[in-house]
Amino acid sequence: METTVTASQTLPNSLRTGPDDRGHFGQFGGRYVAETLMPLILDLEREYRAARHDNEFRAEFDRLLKHYVGRPSPLWLAERLTEHLRASASEGFGAKIYLKREDLNHTGAHKINNCIGQILLAKRMGKSKIIAETGAGQHGVATATVAALFGLPCTIFMGAVDVARQQPNVFRMKLLGAEVVAVESGAKTLKDAMNEALRHWVANVHDTFYIIGTVAGPHPYPELVRDFQSVIGDEAKAQILEAEGRLPDMLIAPVGGGSNAIGLFHPFLDDESVEIVGVEAAGEGLDGKHAASLAGGRPGILHGNKTYLLQDDDGQITEAHSISAGLDYPGIGPEHSWLHDIGRVRYEPVTDAEALASFQTLTKLEGIIPALESAHAIAAAERIAPTLGKDKIIIVNCSGRGDKDIFTVADALGVKL
């Protein structure tokens, strides 16, 4: 006998079913692109749906993550950091802190997880050229890496200002065989690099695949990037269950576009006992220049999706600022905007100065030099852990390593290298 089953019966009250079939998370997301790109976006969506249910695709993705990227990444109990925070906390307070070590991945950050997935999609779609945008250069390096691995020509768009201040990564990309285009338009940073990548794509849709680096852009990018990054949360869940026999009480991750954060958060969204905190870059403070789109922005439309944006009354996009180039973007992934609005995730600001301090704290106490992005999450953990009981458990996403940031940090500390 056939029975009719409604969606609400098959998917009981889950926060993990988004986006809807038009790419919306509540009012956010969508496909706000030029008509030229629409057919390609629809093709990509069809191809991704097919790939997701293809065991061979999944097996190849898993094989590359294990043997090329080096997954699973460890879940490290940061005992010295935990003890350090307990020392200044009240009696019985100071949560136990674990670090998810995405910094130990090949190329030094979570970015590679997504690049592996997308280049497999590019191959599947028969695209012969790869493009990407990059800010600090981490996504550019990860993209150039997978392009080298698959033998595909690769062009990376990078703001001219970022090219000047991230020379080591520019050189890495060139060594990997990528062409790096210095973007001279606008403020010459990440936002402008993304504009230029879109301009190039629109003129080369027939043979070019655009590997977007974060959970933003037109549908289906926010969904597929999230799915490729969810390996972070899936692993963390299994690892904490093995280590502690229970779920964590809190997750903390830094949010620029938000791909490492959504990767950690998504597998836990339906676990109500797990509190989730995203950390936005508050730059010089929310009264000054910052990159906190949720705390300081409003919903709007940019780069193919509707989401919280830093903008003025006329809808002109304002420049973001963060000491961390990876967080220096005036928007945020649309799923984060939705999670913010429904209150499932709490987003907290952390300033440049706080991140800089935590960068040094973690380095000295754990022997781990975190990326400045990740240092924002460490700073939030330092603020929150002493307010929680000793029996509580926090997982912080150490999303990348900080070697790329030593020049920025030295400069901020007044040290001449």
Add this chain to the structure above:
Amino acid sequence: MTRFAATFAKPQTALVAFITAGDGDTAANLDALVAGGADVIELGMPFTDPMADGPAIQAANLRSLAKGTTTADIFAMAAAFRARHAGVPLVLMGYANPMTVRGADWFAGECAKAGVDGIICVDIPSEEDAELGPSLRAAGVELIRLATPTTDPARLPAVLSGAGGFLYYVSVAGITGLQQAAQASIEEAVARLKGATALPVAVGFGVRTPEQAAAIAKVADGVVVGSAFIDIIAEHGDAAAPHVEAFTRSLADAIHGAKEIAA
């Protein structure tokens, strides 16, 4: 009869001229376009992130914003244009965020008040029509849709649904002002589009000379020229109007004469 209908009812092909609001002396340049023989005006709303535009119009956007051009300024320019030129169709062209930031109803209402006939929004495809389309149609402002070389026949009905004014055929897969499409591909595309819609079809992107414009004018109902005007304004600044008018006249003569030449 709407201004669009009256314009496209003429036997000659229409010159659709684009300039960016607030770049140079906009009022003088608009008058120069009309004096030179432009049939439809597209006034670009500057945006910080003009993703579909090439270097010339990007620079015009930034010049305008650097001078402090606001949305209110643009509606004031439009209303003043309407007061001076009662019959010339006026289109605002731009990006979704400045158009929707105060709500689609507000934007559509301001367009109607200022005498704006139509809107071209680069980054709202038919899939996201709800963002702006219903408000514009309710206010009696036409939503002009874009078709491109990648718009396949299966997709075309969705693009045409809810479209008004004219259909803008973007003749190259690319950004404004750079390469030009082969004449044969334009002729094939225009024939295909005209088979699918009663709307007039205007062709743009990469049209820079009277010769190119004349060739396209033989088959299309309108020819859109933008970056070439922007280059003139970039060169001559606030004193561009006489140059704009002379160039407009050279285009208008070529376009308006094209169909008779063909016959």
